[in-house]
Amino acid sequence: MRLTLAPLALCLLVACSGAPETPPTAVAPAPAPSTEDGARRIEADVAFLADDLLEGRAAGTRGYDLAARYVASRYRAIGLAPAGDDGSYFQKVPLLEARRVREGAAFTVQRDDGDLSFAFQDDFLPGLNFNASSHVVNAPLVFVGQAVHAPELDHDDFEGVDLRGKVAVYFSGAPSTFGNTQRAYHSSGLRKMSQLAERGAVGAIGLGNPVDEAKYPWARGARNWQMPGMRLVDAEGQPVDAWPELKATASLGVEGARKLLAGAPMPVDEIFERREKGTLESFDLPGRVTLAGATELKRVDSVNVVAKIEGSDPVLAGEHIAYSAHLDHIGIGAEVDGDGIYNGAFDNALGIAVMLQAATELQADTTKPKRSALFVAVTAEERGLLGADYFAKFPTVPRESLVANINMDMPVFLTDVTDVVPIGVEHSTLEADVQAAAAQLGVGLTADPKPEEVVFVRSDQYAFVRQGIPAVYLDAGIKARNPDIDALALYEDFLTGHYHQPSDETDLSIHYPSAAMLARLNAEIGRRVGNADTRPAWKEGDFFGKTFGGQASP
Structure with missing residues (x-):
């Protein structure tokens, strides 16, 4: 691990005790940078934001506050005006932090043919309870597929199921038979929990599956059981x-899921296969489950960092x-090869640096776009898109004035590429702006190679979408x-090896010129949207437009 502090970083370290303060008024813009200058600036920003000094930038920590002060200072250096609370660069975000307590955590199932016990961390993790410091539930079990209610697709995992007073057992995601858009929407964990609560469930148990576990092993995530969760x-x-x-809620890895499903009316492997085919059915599971746990609760505050070009x-x-990128990462966690700082160089120091470079390019324009541009470094994305959710609901400008969101999150540039992947562009008239900007700059556009990952609902743009605002994530x-390099394989x-791991550091082969290309493209998209005669709109009949409202295109 390296600790390399630039003079600006040292100044920030001295100044950043306690809550962030308001930097002075923005200064005049500098001349427009070259692409080479942009790559160097992005590299410098990532070097600071992913340094050990910031201890992984977890929301609500001193390391995050250092990062917030740094971004505010960069805004000022670029020449952006403050657009946070009370004339500052900061918007306060109120949060509740919850941490698991190992002592007293229990997961047992009482059955006629013998009781089942599940081991903390090896088999299960108790869910975080934001309503009480301790909990105990004893109730019957019902398997409800993927906990999806989609009447528009004639699919209902709850049909004929009485969940009142019971614990629901379910898989994540949504049926593979759904189209990509509906699959993304119905994969939302928030939607699943809401559906279960509405139907009278008193608890929920999420199950691991072999396909996901092959990519994200249970043990890798479970070793960080002490990391907190948050809610607004x-x-x-x-x-x-x-x-x-x-x-009470809990999650099980694949081995724990096999143990729990052993009493199902069909073989466990068949259940896993049905999940992949999208043909799951609901059924009662034998016995009663006892879930017990404790949670440490603490009120904390964090900040979004907000600036503006008029x-x-x-x-x-x-x-x-609104340009957005999340500033937080996951902080300090379980050590891997002697390193417990999860620096988040790609996720999302690079995204923040790309946003700062896009702001630099727009601010350097002699004539600014007609519409204003906001730059929002949001907090607590890793805890559930919370900072973006707060800003989208309570923006520092009039809510109805937000016309579009352009989000940047974990752009994994490991080699020189000629294209970008525009996530969610097909849902709104932003598609034409993205296509025109890419054509002007000679950047290729490639369809999402992994639509099953449903990333459109897993990053900050979705917080804006839920408020009816058209959004795109490049x-x-x-x-x-x-041609001899497989960028997708990289x-x-x-x-597999670095996502949400301490090894997501600057010693990975980050290709900064490609990141500068993305920044320039995002800036050009903003110019086109900013100068258009009409504001962006959802395409006629679009699922997200109909679901969340907002203006539809003719």
Whole structure:
């Protein structure tokens, strides 16, 4: 591990005790940078944000506050105006933090043919309870497939099932028979919990499956059981999306799932196969489950870091394009090869650096776009898109003035590529702006190579989508300039070996010129949206447009 502190970093270290303070008013913009300058600036930003000094930038920690101060100082250096609370660069985000307590955690099933016991960490982890410091539930078990209610697709995992007073057992995701859009929407964990609570369940148990576990092994995630979870706190001080009806939750790895499903009316391997085919059926499981656990709860605050480029049109300047990237990562966790700092160089120091470079390019324009542009470094993405959710619901500008979101998250550039992957672009008229900007800059556009990962609902753009705001997330491309290099294979190797691991550091082969290309493309998209005669709209009949509202295109 290296600790390399630039002079600016040392200044920030001295200044950053306690909550962030308001930096001085923005200065005049610098001349437009070259692509080479952009790559160097991105590299410098990543070097600081992914340094051990920041201890993984977990929301609610001093390391995150250091990162927030750094981004605010960069905004000021670029020449961006403050757009947070009270004339500052910071928007306060109220949070409730929850941590598991190992002592007292229990998962047992009482059956006529003998009781089953599940081992903490090896088999199961208790869910975090944001409503009480301890819980015990004893109730019957019901398997409910993937806990999906999709009447528009004539699919209902709850049909004929009485969940009242019972613990629901389910797989993540949504049926593979669904189209990509509906599959993304119905894969949302928040939606599943809401559906279970509405139907009277008193608990929920999520099951691992062999396909996902091959990519993300249970043991790798479970070793970080001490890492906290978070929820937003409402005006009355209550946690948001906490569902007090669900008094206990837990998750099981594949081996734990096999043990629990052993009493099912069909072989366990057949259940796993049905999950992959999208043909699961609901059924009662024998016995009663006892789930017990304890949680340490603490109120914490974090900040989104918000800046603005004022639009040039006296009327359209009142409308805003929101650029976003999450500033947080997962902090300090279980050591791997002697390293317990999860630096998050790709995830998402690089995304923040790309956003800063896009801001630099837009600010350097002699004539600014007609609409204003916001730059929002959001907190607590790793805890459930919380900072973006808070900003989208309570923006620092009039809510109705937000016309589009352009998000940047973990662009894994490990080699020189000629393309980007525009996630979610097909849902709105932003598609035309993305296509025109890419054509102008000679950047290829490649369809999502892994739609089954449903990333459109797994990053911060989805918080804006849920508020009816058209959004796009441009991911790193997969077409290497060198035909002998398989960029997609490099990306998959990153996910397997480095994603949410201490090894996501700057000593990986980050290709900064490709990141600068993405920044330039994002800036050009913003120019086109900013100068368009009409604001972006959902395409006619689009699923997300119909589901979450907002203006539809004719």
